[in-house]
Amino acid sequence: MDNAERALLDxxxxxxxxxxxxxxxxxxxxxxxxxxxxxxLITTSFHKYDLTxxxxxxxxxxxxxxxxxxxxxxxxxxLRGVLPLVAAVGLLNPLFDRVPVFRIGRIxxxxxxxxxxxxxxxxxxxxxxxxxxxxxTQIDDLCRALRxxxxxRVITSLILxxxxxxxxxxxxxSDMTQAYSLRAPGQKGIHISAWGTFLGQLLLRxxxxxxxxYEAMMLRGFSGEFHYAAGKRSSRYSWAVTLAVCIAAVTxxxxxxxxxxxxxxI
Amino acid sequence: xxxxxNVCFSYPGGSPVLEEVTFAVRxxxxxxxxxxxxxxxxTLLKCVPGxxxxxxxxxxxxxxxxxxxxxxxxxxxxxVLQDPDNQMFMPKVIDDMxxxxxxxxxxxxxAEAQADKVLEDLGISxxxxxxxxxxxxxxxxxxxxxxxxxxxxDVMLMDEPSSSLDPKNRRALINTIKKLDKTMLIASHDLDxxxxxxxxxxxxxGGKVIADGECGDIxxxxxxxxxxCLELPLSLL
Numbered sequence: 457m458d459n460a461e462r463a464l465l466d467x468x469x470x471x472x473x474x475x476x477x478x479x480x481x482x483x484x485x486x487x488x489x490x491x492x493x494x495x496x497l498i499t500t501s502f503h504k505y506d507l508t509x510x511x512x513x514x515x516x517x518x519x520x521x522x523x524x525x526x527x528x529x530x531x532x533x534x535l536r537g538v539l540p541l542v543a544a545v546g547l548l549n550p551l552f553d554r555v556p557v558f559r560i561g562r563i564x565x566x567x568x569x570x571x572x573x574x575x576x577x578x579x580x581x582x583x584x585x586x587x588x589x590x591x592x593t594q595i596d597d598l599c600r601a602l603r604x605x606x607x608x609r610v611i612t613s614l615i616l617x618x619x620x621x622x623x624x625x626x627x628x629x630s631d632m633t634q635a636y637s638l639r640a641p642g643q644k645g646i647h648i649s650a651w652g653t654f655l656g657q658l659l660l661r662x663x664x665x666x667x668x669x670y671e672a673m674m675l676r677g678f679s680g681e682f683h684y685a686a687g688k689r690s691s692r693y694s695w696a697v698t699l700a701v702c703i704a705a706v707t708x709x710x711x712x713x714x715x716x717x718x719x720x721x722i
Numbered sequence: 723x724x725x726x727x728n729v730c731f732s733y734p735g736g737s738p739v740l741e742e743v744t745f746a747v748r749x750x751x752x753x754x755x756x757x758x759x760x761x762x763x764x765t766l767l768k769c770v771p772g773x774x775x776x777x778x779x780x781x782x783x784x785x786x787x788x789x790x791x792x793x794x795x796x797x798x799x800x801x802v803l804q805d806p807d808n809q810m811f812m813p814k815v816i817d818d819m820x821x822x823x824x825x826x827x828x829x830x831x832x833a834e835a836q837a838d839k840v841l842e843d844l845g846i847s848x849x850x851x852x853x854x855x856x857x858x859x860x861x862x863x864x865x866x867x868x869x870x871x872x873x874x875x876d877v878m879l880m881d882e883p884s885s886s887l888d889p890k891n892r893r894a895l896i897n898t899i900k901k902l903d904k905t906m907l908i909a910s911h912d913l914d915x916x917x918x919x920x921x922x923x924x925x926x927x928g929g930k931v932i933a934d935g936e937c938g939d940i941x942x943x944x945x946x947x948x949x950x951c952l953e954l955p956l957s958l959l
Contacts, residue, residue, distance in 0.1 A: 468855050471813035475853075594813065620811055627807075668808035671773050675801050676873065677793075677825030 460629035466534060467623050473526060473591040480524035480588075485597035486604050487694035491701050492589040496582045498705040504571040505557075509712040510578065516701055517584035524592045531587045542583055546575030595619045609680045617670070624665045628658055723749050724770065724877050724905060729778035731765055731929075739765045740776060740929040747877070747907055747922075752899070754916035754937065755909040757926035758951035763909035764804065766926070767879045770907075771799045783876045797826055800875030804882045806866040810854040815865045818854065822873040833872070840871045844898055860891030867898065877905045884912045913955040917941050925950060 474481075480488075495516055502510045521528045532539065553568030589598070599612040632654065636646055646654055707713070724747040731740040740762045747753045755763050769776040772792045780787040783798045803809045812818040819837035824830060841847045846864050849857060857865065863883065870878060883899070884892050892915070899906070899919045910916055916923060916937065923940045925933040927950040933940050940946065944954050 468813075468853070472853060475813055594817075596812070596817075665808065668803065668805065669811050672803060672809050672811060673821075675771055675773075675796055675799075676822030676869070677796065678821075679793075679825070681825075 460626045460633055464623060464626040464630060467626065470534075470590060471594070473530070474594045476525065476592075478523060478525040478592070480520055481592045482694075483592075483697060484691060484694040485593045485601040487698040488589055488593055489598065489601040489605070491698045492585050494698075494702045495585050495705055498709050499578055499581050499585075501709065502574065502578065504574050505567060506712070507570050507574045507577070508714045509708065510574055510581075512708040512713045513581050513705065514577075516705065517581060517588055520585070520588045520592075524588060526588075526591055528584070530591070531584055535583055535587060538583065539580065542579035543576045545579055546572040549575070603681070613680050617666070620669055621662070621666050624669060625658075625662050628661045628665065632658060632661070723747065723781070723783060724907060725779075725781040726766070727779040727781075729766070729769060729776045729780060731762075731769060731774060731776040738929055740769070743778070743926075743929070743931055745924050745931060745934050747905055749905055750903055751922060752904075752906040752908065752920045754913075754920035754923045755907055755926060756911070756913060756916060756923055756940075756952065757932075759911075761926040761950075762929040763926055764881050765929075767801070767881050767907065767909055770877075770879055771796050771801055797873075798876040800870035800873055800878045802867055802870050802878065802880040802883055804885065806859070806862040809866040809869065810862060813853055815849045815852050815854060815857070815868070818865070818869045819872045822869065826873065836874070837868070837872045840868050843901075844868055844871070858891075860887050860894070863887060863891065863895065864898070867895075871902070875904070877907070878902070880906065880908045880910075882910055882912075883908060884910060884915045911952075913941055913947075913952065914957050917955045917957065925952075927951075 483491075495513075499510070499513050502513075518528065521531070549572040550566060550568035553566060553571060555567045556564045557567050557570060558565050593601075595616060599616050602612050602615070603609065633646070636650070636654070637643070640647070726743050726745055729740055729743040730738060732738040743762075743766060745753075755766065757763050765774060768774045770780055770782065770787065772787055772789070772795060775789075782795050785791050785794050785798065787795050810818050812821055816834065816837060819840070820828075820830060820833035823833035823836055828836065838847070838850070841850055844864060844867070846861070846868065849861055849865050849868075852861075854862065854865070867880075867883070880899075884895055887895060892912075896915055896918050899908070899915075906920075908916065908920060920937050923933070923935065923937045924931055925940060925946070932950060933943075933946060941955055942958060947953055
């Protein structure tokens with residue numbers, strides 16, 4: 457199985473995850489979208505030295521994965537390519553910000569180290585929350601939810617078609633790579649001399665396929681609106697959960713809950 | 723009813739693909755559209771729902787195909803594409819089946835009920851909740867037909883419906899087409915299937931209607947078929 461085929465399977469696995477049934481999947485797409493946006497906004501707004509306060513924010517994605525019945529490891533394995541990039545944010549902070557904060561044994565922890573870890577955690581938490589949303593909501597429902605919060609139609613159509621186009625692209629890459637390797641035995645990958653032709657053909661083929669897909673959608677009444685995702689109405693239960701998560705997140709933003717709990721015992 | 727009157731089409735800068743095509747498909751009639759590769763079969767089908775803009779006049783159930791009435795025309799026309807992979811773009815079969823009806827104003831529940839009925843009629847209820855990428859080519863073809871039938875079209879267009887099907891699935895498809903009481907225009911090279919399912923045949927070559935008549939008459943005419951790069955159906959050899 458080549459890389460393109462593996463990526464295609466990964467993409468389809470996301471569709472399968474989103475089609476599962478769990479208490480978290482049953483929340484309305486709009487409430488999940490609002491909850492995720494609020495969570496991301498609050499998480500990113502934490503001060504760069506507020507590491508202990510930020511730690512509380514891990515509870516939302518962890519509970520989310522539990523209720524969605526999706527192992528957290530799925531998120532990390534699917535996002536393995538992106539996580540190092542997110543983790544790399546703030547890597548240089550310890551070099552520029554060397555004010556000592558406290559010591560652990562012989563090691564002096566500087567404010568640069570704290571801000572680096574805070575930034576890394578912020579990135580990882582936001583990715584976890586975004587992945588949770590994607591893994592529990594079908595792309596069409598998500599686009600419908602975006603339309604309901606007045607996201608321009610052109611953007612939602614773009615998101616939807618990009619998602620569909622990606623699978624078409626991967627499908628074609630996989631077919632072409634297989635056809636190439638069958639006629640170039642012993643060769644590893646595609647020879648540099650064939651890259652131009654390969655990419656040109658790939659573009660033409662995927663444009664044809666994408667055209668055909670779009671035509672198939674138009675032939676069945678698609679006009680940029682997501683009527684078929686409209687059946688999943690918001691329920692009181694969904695909004696109650698969203699409200700609870702938002703209140704918890706806002707509270708965590710203004711009250712350092714781990715520090716508060718520690719102060720109760722020490 | 724589907725009527726073509728003097729339909730002409732050419733791609734920009736290219737030679738004519740369709741020239742003065744004129745014929746009609748009556749209500750509940752099944753017509754086979756045959757011809758060699760490049761004869762213009764798929765192009766003609768694409769002109770019906772306005773995917774290609776041809777000159778001349780095409781009328782679907784009394785509505786003339788024009789830019790202003792495309793939505794109305796597409797509501798009446800069900801188009802089974804040549805490649806079911808292009809037709810099935812949602813994760814599950816049921817999602818694909820309700821896509822059209824819901825876009826045309828049905829509630830999700832109504833659309834699902836309609837889809838369930840179609841699946842039952844076609845005997846493929848087992849596919850309802852299956853993922854599109856996990857079903858076989860034959861099943862995908864039947865599911866693609868089901869997605870179109872779920873829209874309750876007046877006219878069905880099928881582009882090479884039996885291509886890449888194994889004998890068992892091909893037979894199932896033929897039986898399904900025979901059972902359907904719809905106006906149909908079926909473009910295919912599979913002359914045996916056309917002989918089995920259609921009452922009339924239109925032979926295209928070079929974008930022109932060469933022959934239009936009873937299925938038995940045209941498909942038994944070895945000379946005519948061979949003159950246009952076709953041959954007698956295998957069952958008649």
